[in-house]
Amino acid sequence: QVQLRESGPGLVKTSQTLSLTCNVSGASIRGGYYWTWIRQLPGKGLEWIGYISYTGSTYYNPSLTSRVTISVDTSKSQFSLALTSTTAADTAMYYCAHGPPGKKDAFHQWGQGALVTVSS
């Protein structure tokens, strides 16, 4: 079974870049999955950020597309999230997730989450 684990700084200064990594174990990162980032704002609902596919294609939420990049490092079996020009509104729990092979539209495996606070 695929396991995911997020890592990265828990505190980011306002206007700087939020960077998180998701380590993938139990499956090849080129194994047909859509590697996805989702965030949960404090006490609020869930927001889909975007994905990088096993072919390297990406798709981002239009509300974030000017600030977000998702990339993959196959040698380390990791994929990453970079979110630029952060504000307090980006404070959230960030999850990496994926669905069954070839499926981008539902998420049956999640990491434990990484809480990121954006503050000056």
Next chain:
Amino acid sequence: DIQMTQSPSSVSASVGDPVTITCRASQGIGDWLGWYQQKPGKAPRLLIYPASTLQSGVPSRFSGSRSGTYFTLTISSLQPDDFATYYCQQGADFPFTFGPGTRVDLK
């Protein structure tokens, strides 16, 4: 974006009670609707996707159905492990969007 609404926002129930949660999509999404359960401090867990397909390992007391753009999640007999927040999510069109959640707590 496709807007997802849920009702009620919270429900209080007792062990053994049936519970029904409704999710409505702002436009047609076919059956491309998932239901997630989230407990405090944990990641969401996919229960049902698409609309009425139970994921592996999910107890049969959970079921999902669809009528047009309305979807329901039913717990036939609430168990202690079911007290949680439930979210719907549409997978029909980008960006994928979630409902605001329904909290199920103990009466």
